[in-house]
Amino acid sequence: MKRTSFARWPCSIARTVDLVGDWWTPLVLREAFYGVTRFEDWQRNLGLGRNVLAERLKRLVAEDMLARHRYQEHPERHEYHLTEKGRDFFPVLMAMLSWGDRWLDGGRGAPVALRHLPCGHLTRPEVVCGHCRQPLTREEVQGELGPGFPPKLRTLPLVEKRFARKGERVSS
Amino acid sequence: MKRTSFARWPCSIARTVDLVGDWWTPLVLREAFYGVTRFEDWQRNLGLGRNVLAERLKRLVAEDMLARHRYQEHPERHEYHLTEKGRDFFPVLMAMLSWGDRWLDGGRGAPVALRHLPCGHLTRPEVVCGHCRQPLTREEVQGELGPGFPPKLRTLPLVEKRFARKGERVSS
Numbered sequence: 001m002k003r004t005s006f007a008r009w010p011c012s013i014a015r016t017v018d019l020v021g022d023w024w025t026p027l028v029l030r031e032a033f034y035g036v037t038r039f040e041d042w043q044r045n046l047g048l049g050r051n052v053l054a055e056r057l058k059r060l061v062a063e064d065m066l067a068r069h070r071y072q073e074h075p076e077r078h079e080y081h082l083t084e085k086g087r088d089f090f091p092v093l094m095a096m097l098s099w100g101d102r103w104l105d106g107g108r109g110a111p112v113a114l115r116h117l118p119c120g121h122l123t124r125p126e127v128v129c130g131h132c133r134q135p136l137t138r139e140e141v142q143g144e145l146g147p148g149f150p151p152k153l154r155t156l157p158l159v160e161k162r163f164a165r166k167g168e169r170v171s172s
Numbered sequence: 173m174k175r176t177s178f179a180r181w182p183c184s185i186a187r188t189v190d191l192v193g194d195w196w197t198p199l200v201l202r203e204a205f206y207g208v209t210r211f212e213d214w215q216r217n218l219g220l221g222r223n224v225l226a227e228r229l230k231r232l233v234a235e236d237m238l239a240r241h242r243y244q245e246h247p248e249r250h251e252y253h254l255t256e257k258g259r260d261f262f263p264v265l266m267a268m269l270s271w272g273d274r275w276l277d278g279g280r281g282a283p284v285a286l287r288h289l290p291c292g293h294l295t296r297p298e299v300v301c302g303h304c305r306q307p308l309t310r311e312e313v314q315g316e317l318g319p320g321f322p323p324k325l326r327t328l329p330l331v332e333k334r335f336a337r338k339g340e341r342v343s344s
């Protein structure tokens with residue numbers, strides 16, 4: 001069954017989900033952040049099928065989140081390393097982990113604690129405004145049409161209702 | 173085909189993926205954050221099949237991310253509202269959006285800009301250490317066994333190799 005593609009929706013959540021929102025891909029990335037680079041290690045650590053893993057790695061390489069390097073010629077063997085795009089996904093996993101630690105710990109506390117080496121403390125990741133550094137809550141964030149929103153969709157009733165239209169461009 | 177369940181893995185990323193890591197669920201939540209509460213609105217806005225939507229809403233209610241309320245008796249109709257657990261997922265979507273804005277915008281800029289109302293600026297969400305408020309990078313975060321890690325798994329070679337074992341408890 002062909003799934004719906006969200007890759008071209010005018011929403012960065014949908015586009016991200018399209019890329020990494022199957023069950024295995026975020027965990028394949030988690031392993032990469034733990035330092036895994038080889039097929040056999042992913043396969044053993046996650047216990048997923050080889051065909052599923054091969055397909056996920058291929059997708060992550062095609063999307064430039066992992067880069068494939070040959071490390072042995074006879075027989076030919078490859079390693080997979082995170083690219084800048086892949087490394088930049090780390091905060092997304094940290095946000096997921098923080099939520100899971102709070103809500104899915106079964107009352108036993110976090111399975112894995114995170115030490116933030118520069119400050120030395122065990123940390124809980126927080127998602128904040130890049131400008132004022134305060135936590136982002138639903139009530140205090142308002143979506144506006146950005147420069148990448150398709151012109152032909154801007155006049156749809158749902159879109160007009162949903163977004164304020166200030167015509168400003170995103171600045172970080 | 174029954175998928176692998178990650179719900180009991182000792183990893184909050186895996187548990188979160190198990191709950192919301194299919195293609196539609198994060199978008200069902202996105203709509204809830206935009207204020208959608210009714211089946212017909214989700215169905216129209218996302219264009220997904222009714223059976224798929226019904227199954228996702230049922231899961232989110234069972235997991236206490238959405239609460240179901242009857243708003244009409246004849247015929248019986250229900251609304252779905254975010255619970256505290258559901259509202260707390262907002263930062264995860266913000267982290268996904270921020271990554272997608274950076275890497276999946278096709279060079280056209282963010283489709284949707286976010287205004288942070290308290291500071292008034294267009295914002296880019298960042299994931300920071302809850303203690304020192306500095307951005308979290310892979311190189312500066314170290315995983316340690318937490319209180320919720322199953323005792324019987326602590327001596328596995330992979331686990332011993334992967335985690336420092338300080339025996340400290342997580343504090344936020």
